[in-house]
Amino acid sequence: MSGAPEPTFEGEWTFADDKPFPLAEGGELSPVTLRYARYGELNRERDNVILVCHALSGSARAADWWLEMFGAEGAFDLNHHCVIGTNIIGSCYGSTGPSSINPRTGQPYRVTFPLITIRDMVRSQALLLEHLGITRLRAVIGGSIGGMQALQWAVDFAERVGRCVVVGATELSAMGLALNHLQRQAIQNDAQWRGGDYDFDSPPVGGFAMARAIAMCSYKSAELFTERFGRRPDRSGEDPHRTPEGRFDVAGYLDYQGVSFTRRFDANAYLTITKAMDTFDLARGYASEEDALRRIRAPLLLVGISSDWLFPAADVRALSDRARRAGVDASYLELHSSHGHDGFLADAHRLAPPVREFLNKAEVMPVARTVVGVGSNAHD
Structure with missing residues (x-):
């Protein structure tokens, strides 16, 4: 694609005006605004939606930062798919965050902004999609913190996710x-x-x-x-x-x-x-990580990045192993990239083809795959 496509629609939705939005760790927000962008059109059944979850400093405008994933040669074909991105709560690109006005004080929240979690981000996205009349996602995908969100979606809203792609994300290590x-x-x-x-x-x-x-x-x-x-x-x-x-x-x-x-x-x-990002923990709110993973119904693709030392590929592969032991239809791919954790952005052109295949043919996706890119590190 020669340039980033503009959203078909971009705007905000505000909720929790009358009844506060309860947060996972005990706080609450009222009201809550989510900035979102839609690329492409909903089909009649409203079941062609791919939710793209952004990383730490991303925005709802997914094509601005993941351009090579769009188009017929990418993973998101806007002739068939409707892509939705949201700016996560806690951010500063249109959604409620620390720089937003606290209605109780008339001043920005700043450090009084409550502790939020990946689960809070996902639950707010789920409410937005309900508002838009979208009851089931064709897929949810994200890298880094976006991958945490995608995985949390597959756990917390198992019946609403058709496929899930997690790139360069697990729970954070001590490092x-x-x-x-x-x-x-x-x-x-x-x-x-x-x-x-x-x-x-x-x-x-x-x-x-x-x-x-x-x-x-x-x-x-x-x-x-x-x-x-x-x-x-x-x-x-x-x-x-x-x-x-x-x-x-x-x-x-x-x-x-x-x-x-x-x-x-x-x-x-x-x-x-x-x-x-620190507090992301699938076991939180469930009896164990295994209990959380057992909830997943969607085919799951976990992608490790060979040179990533923030979320090492070995950790991503280990999560894939644990998911399969929990009965999940989970697959692992390794993206060979010298770009480290940023490989999911810098080498998106290499990531797109296997993701496109997974999104379109998940039902026949084998458990083990050849590594993406140079070399071989497939896992049996």
């Missing part, structure tokens, strides 16, 4: 929890943090940029950094061998990514969503 903690600490230790009550025109840029730089390291791979940057001096002309401030090229890249991110995202939203 992942540590990295998220350091990112939040970087933000909160910035002098401009002001206990979370910072001026939107003067956010904690230094700490927030550092948090994003840490995150970028976790999203990429050592192989990619070596290929792109090596030990070359920063492309601005700085010489790291001459001055204490002189940077290597990789440092310039991280600094740029950090500062640019602070211009398009909210620090409190970042804390809120990374905490939801």
Whole structure:
């Protein structure tokens, strides 16, 4: 596709005006607004919907950040599919989040925004789809935190999901929890943090940029950094061998990514969503993870990314094994990519064909598949 398709419809839906929306860990929100975008048209039966769940800093406009998954050569063919994306609660791209006005105070929620979970995000999406008259999804798909949402959909709303695709997502390991903690600490230790009550025109840029730089390291791979940057001096002309401030090229890249991110995202939203990422746990609310997995009725495709060290491919494959032992029609694929966790975005053109096959022919999908891309790591 030459350019990202525009949504057929984009707007907001507000609910929980009179009766608060209860949250999984005890809080509540009222009212709640969800920003959503629809690509393509609903068919007469309203059963051609693919729900695309975004990652940490994504938005409802799925084609803007996952373009190569759209089109006849992608996984989402808008001649047949209707794709819906929502901005998750807790974010800052149109849905209720920390920068929204708390009607009780008339001021932004900021740090008073309640603890939200992946289950809360999914339940709000389910209410939106009910409002739109959509009772069953052809599929739900997502990468990273979006993959957590997709998996939670398959568990909590088993009868409403036709197929489920989870890319680069499991529960976070101790390393992942540590990295998220350091990112939040970087933000909160910035002098401009002001206990979370910072001026939107003067956010904690230094700490927030550092948090994003840490995150970028976790999203990429050592192989990619070596290929792109090596030990070359920063492309601005700085010489790291001459001055204490002189940077290597990789440092310039991280600094740029950090500062640019602070211009398009909210620090409190970042804390809120990374905490939801931390607390994702399928066993929460059920007797065990196995009990949760047994609820899944949809064919499930789990995709690991070979160079991902935030959600290691081995962890994704292990989740696939546990799902099959719980009786789920689960398959595992490994996307060979040097882009680390970001492989589901950077190598979407390689991800799209097997996902398209799974969406269209899930009933004959074998349990084990050949690895996507170079090499072989199929699992018996």
